[in-house]
Amino acid sequence: MTEKELELMLVKEVKKRGGRAFKFISPGINGVPDRLVLLKGGKTGFVEVKAPGKKMRPNQIKRKGELESLGFLVYCLDNPEEIASVLDGIEKYVGNEGVFRIDKNDGTYGIKGGNRLDELETEGGDKFVGSNLAKR
Template identity: 55%
Template sequence: MRERFIERKFVEAVKKKGGFAPKFVSPGLDGMPDRIVLFSIGKIAFVELKAPGETMRPLQVRRKRQLEELGFSVYCVDDISQIDNVIKEIGGDAR
């Protein structure tokens, strides 16, 4: 299973729950997560998507820590079985 497949499934699942998960690009700031996830009632989180068994690079881990210190949730998803739980934690079940 490739990262691209997991990413597509994640974006589709967020959309089904009424959210939006645009690709997150931050020129000049490497290591930022792949997607920013937005749900109603101001629920925001960041998600790094990986192929099964892959882990975040050291710079990505530092960016995750920086975002968490600012109060944001950051998730790493490397299997489609994690998608529903991550969406629920972010607030995708709130309406």
Template identity: 45%
Template sequence: MKESQIESYLREKIKAIGGIAYKFVSPGNSGVPDRLVLLPEGRSVFVELKAPGKKPTKLQLMQHKRMQALGHEVRVIDSREQVDIWLREL
């Protein structure tokens, strides 16, 4: 399965629960997560999507740590099953 397929699945599932999954780009800041997910009740989460079995790069991990140090949640998801697990946790 391709990363883009997992990303589409995430968008559909987030929309179904009343949220928005914005494509997140930050010019001049490589390695930022793929999506900024805005959930009902004011919760926001950055989501890094990967193809199954793939891991974030060192640059991506550095960006994740910077965001987490500021108190923001960052999730790394590499399958539809992980999307479903995460949504059940919500």
């Protein structure tokens, strides 16, 4: 199996899940992952696709570390049997402690550290409550 074939399999599976897998190209910065995967609910991850058994180059490992230090998920995919687990990982990832998300499909609410919030108090003491987290 070639890298291109594996990449197309990834794109197809992302589409099945209602998401998008954009080809990620960053002019002037080498070593960025091949795909930016966007899934329902604002779930985001980067995927570097390699032919089976191939490893990431040093500049790719460096970029992976940079993105992970910013709180992003970065996967290296070299096996078609791992596509589902990579996408499952992206779907289940909430983010770093303190991440605040809005979900307009289930009423508007916040997520902090993986827990649903009915009210949120900021470090500055502002309080947000209710289904729309209106400032109290």
